[in-house]
Amino acid sequence: MRTILDLELLNTFVAVVETESFTAAAPYVGRSQSAVSMQMQRLEQSLGKQLLVRTPKAVVPNASGNQLLEYARRLLALSDEASATITRQSELARVRLGVPDDYAASLLPQILRRFANEHPRVVIELVCEPSERLNRAIRDNRIDLAVVTRAADQSIEVLRRERLVWVSSPTHAAWYSDPLPVALFETGTARAHVLRALADSGRAYHCTYSSASLSGLVTVVRSGLSVAGLALCSVPDSLRVIQDVEGLPQLDDLEIGILQNPICDLRAVDRLRDSLRRDLSN
The missing domain is CATH 3.40.190.10 (Periplasmic binding protein-like II)
Structure with a gap:
């Protein structure tokens, strides 16, 4: 009997591998920690293979898990591409991302390269300005997302501390x-x-x-x-x-977080935000 892979389970699997934790993966897939654990059990049962190893410090893929990881990313990317094509969204989605130039060269290249591989139909327009100006750009609807250094009186989720x-x-x-x-x-x-x-x-x-x-x-x-x-x-x-x-x-230390334009509801913006949250946290 042919095994049909569940894309939702694969999406959760990728999130667990990249965050190295069921708990950390939960907000990225919109589920509780226990639900994430149950999904991974279902995936392993459907394939008849153990995929993840629980160590005291992290959840990591074994050899079978690493094999599946590459296929999972490709299948999820194909799913996004197929969805965009079938729904006649043939034009490229554009996301305006702001980042201070002292972070652009050091923190973003690997993140943006991975995002481009996972979402080839999304074009990112990069705006490099100091955090204070990016805060205003978000308020003025000139950008969709911004990676900023938290100011003393600013209430944002801190994703990373930098010396x-x-x-x-x-x-x-x-x-x-x-x-x-x-x-x-x-x-x-x-x-x-x-x-x-x-x-x-x-x-x-x-x-x-x-x-x-x-x-x-x-x-x-x-x-x-x-x-x-x-x-x-x-x-x-x-x-x-x-x-x-x-x-x-x-x-x-500097505290780095993400701001999102509250009136922007593009799916591509949400996906880039999730990628930034995942990778900056790691």
Whole structure:
């Protein structure tokens, strides 16, 4: 008798593998943790194979599970493509995604590449601006989704914490200068964290450069003219991270979350949001 794979079960299976947890997968598939567990039991029973191994720290696929994973992703992508074609939605869906440029190069490439493979009929229009401007762009209906650094008074779901570190040129020791020369972003949480840390420590400083651009900040720091505070994920190889022993004040972590335009109800937007939530959390 031929076994017909259930796409709903496959979708849950992929979510479990990618989040490494029944509990973490539950919100992505709109079910409870117990329902996710029951779905995986049904999938394993239908195939007559164990697919997942429960370890103390995670749920991971075994050899059979890894084999099924590739087929599951392909089948789900084909299902999306077939649905779009049959319902005459032949045009490409477009999603306007905003992200600060210091996250765009470090956090997004792998996420967007995976999303493009899973949803080939969705075109993402990327808007790179500081978080403060992206907040306004969401309110003004200029973008659909935004990855932002949470401001002090902002109520959003935090998906990821990123270390904020001091950086300098690898060939200069600008942090020995007094007052401390600092390059700052024009606005935003990273700037606020740096200024608060300096004020709390009593360290004298002067601002040598202010920019909304990561590339501009990197150029100034690389020249040896100043230090700066950057998210660890966005520190390029051309700069060095200043260690705590060098005496600069400790910086608070950055909290990263997602904003969604409340009046946008495109299915493609929901799918990209779910992918960002899954991958940024991991």
